[in-house]
Amino acid sequence: MPPPVPSRRLTQRDIARLAGVSQTTVSLVLNNRADAESRIPAETRDRVLRVIQETGYVADPAARRLAAGRNRILGVFTYEPVFPSATGDFFHPFLIGIEECAEQRGCDLLLFTSAPTVDGRKRVYHQDHRLRLADGCVLLGRELDREDLARLVAEDYPFVSVGRRDDAGGTVPYVGADYPAAVGELVARTRAMGHERVAYLGHGRGPESYVDRYRGYAESVPEPLRLDPGEPAEMAERVLAAGVTAVLAEEYADGVALTDVLGRRGVSVPGDLSVLTLGDPTRPAPTDVDFTGFRIPRREMGRQAVEDLTELVEGGSPVQRLLPCEYTEGATLAPVRR
Amino acid sequence: MPPPVPSRRLTQRDIARLAGVSQTTVSLVLNNRADAESRIPAETRDRVLRVIQETGYVADPAARRLAAGRNRILGVFTYEPVFPSATGDFFHPFLIGIEECAEQRGCDLLLFTSAPTVDGRKRVYHQDHRLRLADGCVLLGRELDREDLARLVAEDYPFVSVGRRDDAGGTVPYVGADYPAAVGELVARTRAMGHERVAYLGHGRGPESYVDRYRGYAESVPEPLRLDPGEPAEMAERVLAAGVTAVLAEEYADGVALTDVLGRRGVSVPGDLSVLTLGDPTRPAPTDVDFTGFRIPRREMGRQAVEDLTELVEGGSPVQRLLPCEYTEGATLAPVRR
DNA sequence: GATCCTAGCTAATGCGCATTAGCGCGGGGC
DNA sequence: GCCCCGCGCTAATGCGCATTAGCTAGGATC
Structure with a gap:
């Protein structure tokens, strides 16, 4: 690294000189350390503050960090x-x-x-x-x-x-995010509408967010049924084969894809099948459908x-x-x- | 600020001790200052590097900045x-x-x-x-x-x-962005299509980006005509009253709004009037129309x-x-x- | 008059690093 | 045998700040 540029920047020493006090005093004033041990009369304080004001001095954050151990x-x-x-x-x-x-x-x-x-x-x-x-x-x-x-x-x-x-x-x-509670509530609402067979479409493991969603699901249905995600057509197959009446889509985009395919096959959502989403899209998933589900705060x-x-x-x-x-x-x- | 936390963090001194050299040497190795004045034999260098590797030491950027005036x-x-x-x-x-x-x-x-x-x-x-x-x-x-x-x-x-x-x-x-050139080119293309009366819809002053666009426009038409932006209906009025055949919209969103209103009034774009945009939307402006114009790099x-x-x-x-x-x-x- | 406060400051130190000056040592030249 | 030189390293310094340990005057106390 080249030698420090001759940055004509003000330091506390400069301020001190201008105000006719020591660098320590400047530091004390700057940090409002007027209490406790050090007492700086208002007059001195004001003088220092005025110089600071006039010169537009600001403490060097790097030095500050070095000396004090914090830097915001x-x-x-x-x-x-x-x-x-x-x-x-x-x-x-x-x-x-x-x-x-x-x-x-x-x-x-x-x-x-x-x-x-x-x-x-x-x-x-x-x-x-x-x-x-x-x-x-x-x-x-x-x-x-x-x-x-x-x-x-x-x-x-x-x-x-x-x-x-x-x-x-x-x-x-x-x-x-409290996925277990959110998914639990969703399941409850679904079951309250008469759905007995509710499937979970997703991995249910891997990232904590998947695990938590699945846990919320598994703990609130008598017989958990997990279906692997995949290509839209595959997912539709699996869902239809499973004979469920509602599906929770771990990934928003999967919910969208599934609904799309089902629609094209004449299976109406939510007429024939309810599809719920467990959170917001993590990948672009354009759709006009307004999914029931929950939002991550x-x-x-x-x-x-x-x-x-x-x-x-x-x-x-x-x-x-x-x-x-x-x-x-x-x-x-x-x-x-x- | 509280006293420096007893951060049990490694310093160059620690590394130096571990490697059996001086702090200076560590610094030299770290900064590849092997050339010029200081020569560090490969053996020493390797020893230091090994210790750094093992301990996962990293230089404190604040101190670095303070000492060298740089910190990347x-x-x-x-x-x-x-x-x-x-x-x-x-x-x-x-x-x-x-x-x-x-x-x-x-x-x-x-x-x-x-x-x-x-x-x-x-x-x-x-x-x-x-x-x-x-x-x-x-x-x-x-x-x-x-x-x-x-x-x-x-x-x-x-x-x-x-x-x-x-x-x-x-x-x-x-x-x-080279707005003058971009707008100039747009005007040229427009005039090449036979448009004689091309208006500029926008402020043409204020931020440099507006000024530059307008300059590019004013310098490439014989008689500049600037129309103030405003409510969609107002803009449509002005444009129609001006009797122009093409309009350059300073703001993308204004181009969208104008086109919308014109469409509803039975004025077809680009059939009856051409509308060009001068850059990308700076505020949300949903539209299905594919505008002719330019993109800011x-x-x-x-x-x-x-x-x-x-x-x-x-x-x-x-x-x-x-x-x-x-x-x-x-x-x-x-x-x-x- | 000597001692002791206390208020109001300042000198000195160190944070972790980069950099400069320079030290000790071994070998080559004479 | 002495000097010099260059190699391989280190001691010392300062960056700008916060902080600790004083230091000095002036008044109060005895």
């Missing part, structure tokens, strides 16, 4: 590109919430874009990561790397995951994650919480056909 | 929310380009979310800004604050604006801005450049009616 910078690590297109805008609302709360708290966001993509995946702990530049970090993504999580926990680095995560060598702080999750993170940074203890999903009345659930 | 962090300041919804996704492509290039260059992005919104506007230089935490900064937004710009220039802070900007007490580095602009910024940070000189827009063949331009 929150990291955001996304396991998918931050500004995605492939995932539609699934992550967008999370980011909006994160940004909102950060602004409110006077924090800046550091996007860890320098994380190189290896094998199509990003890793927090890559060669020369810069985690420590931020006070803490919000993790975002469908599937977080278990090793990353374990190391974060082990190193006691302050972080909060958006989305529930299983333990990883320790408790993982998260703000998740994405924005709120983002907000809460930042909130929990700042707590954590300030010495709080890790928190795990699930936020309720919102039931959305649509047009794809109807009483079972006689 | 680029700021992004947006005059609208970074993750917007009101502006549709107009800014999205810029951000994609910025992110791409940053990743490529191994830089992290610092979003200046801490800038509070005052009177509905954000300012770079607010109370306690954190500009200096980054090596430089990309500015994004329809209208940048002139005072901000002037001060950035005056303080010699490395920055690049996305979008052309007028001088502000000095040259403002930017990566803009947003992604490329983002990329280029980051590229220019890194140059600048590394001591290069400010650059101003305009990127060509891409003509888009649509269905709203037709030969003039006889």
Whole structure:
């Protein structure tokens, strides 16, 4: 690196000289450390403040961080590109919430874009990561790397995951969506309409979000029936073969595809079959159909994650919480056909 | 601020101890300063690198910035929310380009979310800004604050604006879209189809992007005719009253609205009137119409801005450049009616 | 008059790193 | 046998700030 540019930038020493006090005093005034041990008379304080005002001085955040160990910078690590297109805008609302709360708290966001993509995946702990530049970090993504999580926990680095995560060598702080409850409610409404045979269309395992949805389902029907997702035609086959009267689609897009195919085959939704969706589309799924299901409180999750993170940074203890999903009345659930 | 947390974090001193060398040596190895004055034999270097590898040590970017004046962090300041919804996704492509290039260059992005919104506007230089935490900064937004710009220039802070900007007490580095050329080409194509009377629907002043579009228009027709935008019905009135055969819509959304209203009044586009758009929608404007016009090279602009910024940070000189827009063949331009 | 406060400051230190000056040592030249 | 030189490293310094340990005046106390 070249020698530090002769940046003609003001330092506390400059301010001190101008105000006729010591650098220490400037620092004290700046941080309102007037209480306790140090007492600075209003006159001196005002003089310093005036100089600061006039010169437009601002403390160097890097130096501040170095000396004080904090810098009000929150990291955001996304396991998918931050500004995605492939995932539609699934992550967008999370980011909006994160940004909102950060602004409110006077924090800046550091996007860890320098994380190189290896094998199509990003890793927090890559060669020369810069985690420590931020006070803490919000993790975002469908599937977080278990090793990353374990190391974060082990190193006691302050972080909060958006989305529930299983333990990883320790408790993982998260703000998740309460899928079990949401799915449970959906099943209850479905059964209340007379549906006896309700299937779950999806993997039901893999990412925690799938597992949780399936758990909510399995725990609220007497005989769980899981159908694998796949090509639209295949899914339709499986559903029809199963002889069920309602289907819960783990992935919104699968629900859309299924409904499409069924429609073309003359099977009416919800006339012949009810189709419910378990969350928002994670991939583009254009449709005119208004699905019954629930919405993930994405924005709120983002907000809460930042909130929990700042707590954590300030010495709080890790928190795990699930936020309720919102039931959305649509047009794809109807009483079972006689 | 609380006393520095007893962060059990590795420092170069730790590494040095473990490797049996001095902190200086670690730093030299880390920065590949093997050349020139300092020569470190491969053996020593390997030993140090091994320890770094094993411990997962990373240099503290804040300290780095302080000591060297660089930290490979680029700021992004947006005059609208970074993750917007009101502006549709107009800014999205810029951000994609910025992110791409940053990743490529191994830089992290610092979003200046801490800038509070005052009177509905954000300012770079607010109370306690954190500009200096980054090596430089990309500015994004329809209208940048002139005072901000002037001060950035005056303080010699490395920055690049996305979008052309007028001088502000000095040259403002930017990566803009070549609106004059793009609009000029559009006019030429329109006139080549026999249109004699081509109007410009828009303000033609205010933000540089409007001014530039209008300039491109005014310089390529014999008698410029500007029509104010407004409510859809009003715009239709004005256009019809003007007796023109083609209209250039400064704002995409206005083009959409105009076409809509005309259609409902039985005026066919492009049968009776051609309507061209001058760029991409800056606000949501759903339509099925495929407009003839041009596209702003947003992604490329983002990329280029980051590229220019890194140059600048590394001591290069400010650059101003305009990127060509891409003509888009649509269905709203037709030969003039006889 | 000597001692002890206390108010109002300041000198000194260290955060983790990059960088500059320079130290010790072995070998070659004379 | 002495000097010099260059190799391989290290001690020391400072970046801008926060913080701790004082230091100095002036008044109160005895």
